[in-house]
Amino acid sequence: MGARWFESVAEAERRARRRLPPDVYRALVAGSQRGLTLADNRRAFDEIGLVPRILDVPSTQDLERAVLGTPSALPVVLSPVGVQAVHPEGEVAVARAAAARGLVVGLSSFASRPVEEVTAAGAPVWFQVYWSGSRADLAARIDRARRAGVAGLVLTLDWSFDVGRDWGSPFIPERLDARALVRLAPGVLARPRWAWSFARAGGPPNLRVPNMARPGEAAPTFFAAYREWQETPPPTRDDLVWLRAAYPGPLLVKGVYRASDARVLADLGVNAVSVSNHGGNNLDGTPSPLRVLGEVVAAVGERVEVYLDGGVRRGSDVAKALALGAHGVLVGRAYLYGLAAAGTPGVTNVIDLLASGLRATLRGLGHASIDQLGPSDLRVPPGFSGAAQP
DSSP states (O other): OOTTSSHHHHHHHHHHHHHOOHHHHHHHHHOOOOOOHHHHHHHHHHEEEEEESSSOOOOOOOOOOBBBBBBOOSSSEEOOOOTTTTSSSSHHHHHHHHHTTTEEEEEEESSSSSSHHHHSSSSSEEEEEESSSHHHHHHHHHHHHHTTTOOOEEEEOOOOOOOTTTOOOEEEEEEEEOOHHHHHHHHHTHHHHHHHHHHHHHHSOOEEEEEEETSSOOOOHHHHHHHHHSOOOOOOOHHHHHHEEEOSEEEEEEEEOOOOHHHHHHHTTTTEEEOOGGGGTTOOOOOOOHHHHHHHHHHHTSSSEEEEEEEOSSHHHHHHHHHHHHHSEEEEEHHHHHHHHHHHHHHHHHHHHHHHHHHHHHHHHHHHHHHHHOOOGGGGOTOOOOOOOO
16 A cells, blocks of 8 residues: 555545645535534434344455446445635546546535546546526536536535534635735645645635536636525525436436435436535534435435435444435545545545445455445334334
C-alpha cells in the first residue's frame, strides 16, 4: 500500500481534519441544531448486529447491482454534495474515482464544477436539482444536464432552511474578498499544504455555482443561489407532474421519510426514492434513515427502487441497509473525507474500503451475492424503528 493509503473512513476523517482549515472542516462535518440527527445517523448502524454463518460458505461474493438501470460495481452511489472546496479538483476528482471503480456519481446543482466537466471524467452522473427559481429555470438546468450526458436526475426535497448549530457555524463567505481572506488567514496559514494545493491550481476556491447559471449570465455565488432556493415556494403535486413530463429519464426523489409520501411519488411515476435526512443537516430530531427504511420499502419497494442515504461508513453498513430492503445506498461525507485526505486516490480508497467491507460481511454471513441479504442476517433490537408513519 502507498503511504497515503488509509484503512478506514475514520482514518480518512482524521487526515481530513489535519489537512483542512478549521472552518472548511466544520463545513464538511456540518449538522444542525443540537446534532441529534447527525449522531443518530451513525448510532442506528451500531445498534444492529450481524448473524454469521460458518457452514457451506461460498468462496466468492458478487457485489454488482444496477442502479436506475446503470450497471454498478457496488450498490453504492456517490451522493451529490455542493461546493466541494476541500480539494482543488472537487467534483471532477470524485468523478474520476467513480469512473475507475465503476460507480455512479451524483452532481449537485450547487457543485463548484460545471456538469460538462464532470461527465467528461467518464463516470455515469446523476444530476441533482433543487426546486429553485421558475419552471423555466429548472427546465434550462435539466436540459443542460441532459445535453451533457447525465444518466439520471435527482430531485432533493428535504430542506427547511433552519440549520443553526449549538456549537456554532463555520465562517463561509459569499466572496473571497480581502476582508474574508483576512478573517480566514489564521486557519488557512495553519494548513499550508491545503493552501499550497489551491495556489498551484490557480488560486483560492471559487465559491460560485456554475450549474445554477442562467443562459448567457455569470454563475451566481453559492449564497445567491441558496437565497433563490430559499425564496422559491416548495413544489406542488402539479409541479412534480410537470417535472416528470419534462424529464422522462431515470428520476430519484431524495428526502422521503413517510410511506404516504413514497406512495404518492410512486403514483407520479418516479423511478426511485431515497430515504434521507440530508446527512443530519436539516430538521434536527429526525431519526436515522435506517430506522424508517423498512416502512418505505414495505410501501413502495415493489414499485420503485428505494435507497438509503445517511451514516454509511463501512461495507457492513451497506450490508445492513440492503438486508433491510434498500436497493442501494448513497454516501456523502465518507468520500469527501477521502477527497480531502488525498484527492482522487483518497476517494478511490474509500470506495475500495466499502467494497472490501461489503465482501467480508457477505462472506461472514455465508452469502455468495448481495441479493441473498435479508432480515434473518440481522439482530435488530426492540424499538429500533422510528415511529410508524401511515
